[in-house]
Each structure stands twice: as structure tokens, then as C-alpha cells.
Amino acid sequence: MSSPDRPERPVPAPNAVTSPDQVTIRRAPRFSVFILGGAVLGFLVTVLVVLLTMGIDRGDQQETTGFAGLVGYFSLYGVSIGMLIGAVAAVVLDQVSSRRAARLTAERVAVDPAPETVDGELEGDGQSAAPAPTADPMVTDPAVTDPVRDDQPER
Numbered sequence: 001m002s003s004p005d006r007p008e009r010p011v012p013a014p015n016a017v018t019s020p021d022q023v024t025i026r027r028a029p030r031f032s033v034f035i036l037g038g039a040v041l042g043f044l045v046t047v048l049v050v051l052l053t054m055g056i057d058r059g060d061q062q063e064t065t066g067f068a069g070l071v072g073y074f075s076l077y078g079v080s081i082g083m084l085i086g087a088v089a090a091v092v093l094d095q096v097s098s099r100r101a102a103r104l105t106a107e108r109v110a111v112d113p114a115p116e117t118v119d120g121e122l123e124g125d126g127q128s129a130a131p132a133p134t135a136d137p138m139v140t141d142p143a144v145t146d147p148v149r150d151d152q153p154e155r
Contacts, residue, residue, distance in 0.1 A: 021108045026101035034090035035083050042082020046075045 050070045065073075 029093045034086040038082040038086020042078040046078030
């Protein structure tokens with residue numbers, strides 16, 4: 001809004017420079033999702049393999065390690081192999097998506113910001129930044145909690 005005291009100044013237009021640019025648009029896989037998914041899948045396969053091989057007859061060997069110990073030990077291998085398989089799958093899908101990429105021409109716009117203009121007076125020129133007092137003390141003074149006005153009877 002402009003006040004009636006001051007005329008409205010025109011705002012200078014910013015300097016804009018445009019240039020064409022070649023861009024590639026494609027759907028790229030998120031490597032972290034594939035690696036994490038491979039790790040989870042490797043752990044599940046490890047649990048399944050340990051569960052299926054627990055009942056195998058091992059002859060005279062005495063079983064000293066329980067199910068949780070075997071899953072913990074073999075999950076080191078299963079999770080690592082699963083992460084490797086997930087990473088390879090992500091690389092393969094990345095190569096496939098880069099072949100299907102579309103090359104387009106985009107317009108790059110570089111805009112220099114307009115110089116800032118200031119209306120009014122600057123702080124530090126001797127003027128106080130505090131608002132001018134008004135006639136009603138209830139509006140300007142928040143420290144007054146229960147003022148007594150002239151037009152109100154006292155309690």
C-alpha cells in the first residue's frame with residue numbers, strides 16, 4: 001500500500017539473461033534403496049536356509065550352537081551378498097535408464113537481483129524507532145494491568 005504523503009516510486013526491473021542449455025531427463029534408481037533391500041533380502045534368505053538345515057542329521061556331531069547363533073553368524077555372509085546383489089541390480093538399472101534418457105533443450109534464466117530501495121528515514125540519524133504515543137494508555141502500555149479511566153466509576 002502506498003500512503004498519500006509519498007508518491008509511489010517505480011520498482012526497477014531486474015536484469016535477466018537467458019541461455020539455452022541441454023538437459024537429460026531420466027528415471028534413475030536410488031542406490032540406497034536397492035542396497036538396503038538387498039541386505040534385508042539376504043537376511044531373510046539366511047534365516048530360511050538356517051531354518052531348513054537345522055534338522056539335517058549330522059551323524060555323531062554334537063550340536064553346540066543354537067538357532068540364533070547360527071543366524072547371527074551366517075547373516076554376516078547373507079547380508080553382505082544381498083547388499084552386493086542389490087548394488088549390482090541398481091547399477092544395471094541405472095545403465096538401462098541412461099540409455100532411455102531424453103535430451104531436451106531448456107532455457108536457463110540468470111536473474112540479477114534488483115537494487116534495494118529504502119523509503120523513509122534510516123535508523124541512527126537521531127530519530128527514535130519507538131512509536132509515537134497515542135491518546136489511550138491502554139493501547140500503548142502493556143504494563144498497565146487495570147487502569148482507571150476518567151469515564152469509569154471506581155470500584
